[in-house]
Amino acid sequence: MQRQVGLDGVSAGYANRAVLDQLTLHIPAFTATAVVGPNGSGKSTLLGVIAGVIRTTAGEVEHRTDRRPAFVTQRSRAADMLPLTVRDAVAMGRWGHRGLCRRLSRRDREVVEGSMERLGIGSLARRQLGELSGGQRQRALVAQGLAQEADLLLLDEPTTGLDATAQRLIADVLAEVTREGVTVVQATHDLGAARAAGHLLVLQEGRLWGEGDPGEVLTGDAIERIWQLPHRV
Ligand SMILES: Nc1ncnc2c1ncn2[C@@H]1O[C@H](COP(=O)(O)OP(=O)(O)OP(=O)(O)O)[C@@H](O)[C@H]1O
Incomplete structure (x- = not known):
């Protein structure tokens, strides 16, 4: 499997706030990766680091190519x-x-x-x-x-707040460009979209909680623990 992006021990954040804490992970090439995690867990910050708009304070970020990624930020x-x-x-x-x-x-x-x-x-x-x-x-x-x-398309919550038709349209377009050979990474709160991805990254408080096949990572138990939901009786 080729890597589009590799992070090794990456820390990053803002002037007075450390957010990402020694993240080591990879983004597979030519695949759709979803980044999930609770509010404030560092998803947007991670995309910013990969896009090169947020500087790292430690660690290395390696890209497969020299091409500039496309970064679709929130509205x-x-x-x-x-x-x-x-x-x-x-x-x-x-x-x-x-x-x-x-x-x-x-x-x-x-x-x-x-x-x-x-x-x-x-x-x-x-x-x-x-x-x-x-x-x-x-x-x-x-x-x-x-x-x-671009050969790497980064999107920060591209379907948040959209109606079902628009959500489906954007999901279909992203699946299509992935098939055309683009590496797609989206931060999302939509666990359906996360399950449809080829690769999943789960963040919690700036750290990597888990990564891998979405079906294997996003179990009911994992969802309860990551989002700290009360156990159902
Ligand atoms: N420009 C900024 N300056 C200072 N702190 C920031 C800035 N942007 C985000 N943060 C802080 O960094 C942390 C991570 O934020 P980030 O936006 O990466 O999380 P997120 O997982 O994308 O959250 P959400 O799901 O709410 O969009 C939060 O504590 C947030 O308050």
């Missing part, structure tokens, strides 16, 4: 403030390919239109990002991630 309030259409926002995914100031090439435009179509937002292309519903905006951000054509 971006910053993007909402900008006067951007959906098409502009998705086209921002091409900046890494063409630079900030160059015009979009024909291929860039095809990728942008194709990414919007895959997320079912072609008809929203001219709408302002800031005036979309939460679910529509989330689809636009996933389309922006796809438009980057």
Whole structure:
């Protein structure tokens, strides 16, 4: 099995807060990995470390390739403030390919239109990002991630707060891009999505609680212990 990313003894956090504590784990290549754990367990921080936007304080992060990962963060309030259409926002995914100031090439435009179509937002292309519903905006951000054509796609809770149709659409698109050879990593609270992944990482208080095949890791007993649910009688 090839590794897309390997972490060895990685610690990381924020100015006054240590979050990840000596994490050693790997992300298998060409597979969908789900990252689960209670609120505050460090899922977003882990994605930020893998994306290279949060610096480590200890340990090593190794990537299989030099390509920049695509990182779809939770609904971006910053993007909402900008006067951007959906098409502009998705086209921002091409900046890494063409630079900030160059015009979009024909291929860039095809990728942008194709990414919007895959997320079912072609008809929203001219709408302002800031005036979309939460679910529509989330689809636009996933389309922006796809438009980057990265070999590693990181998504922070891409389906939280979405209706069942939008959840299914995003899950299907992520399964499809995984089959096309992209390595997908998503942080999620949706245990159904976690079970459908090829690989699972479970975090608890900044440490790795478990990893491996989701069906083997996510037993009823494990769920009760990780989320500290009372035992059912
Ligand atoms: N920008 C920040 N500055 C300081 N502390 C932060 C920052 N972002 C997150 N934290 C803290 O780091 C810890 C881990 O947060 P993180 O967002 O990684 O957890 P999470 O597992 O993604 O949580 P959730 O499920 O609620 O999204 C929490 O204690 C949080 O308060």
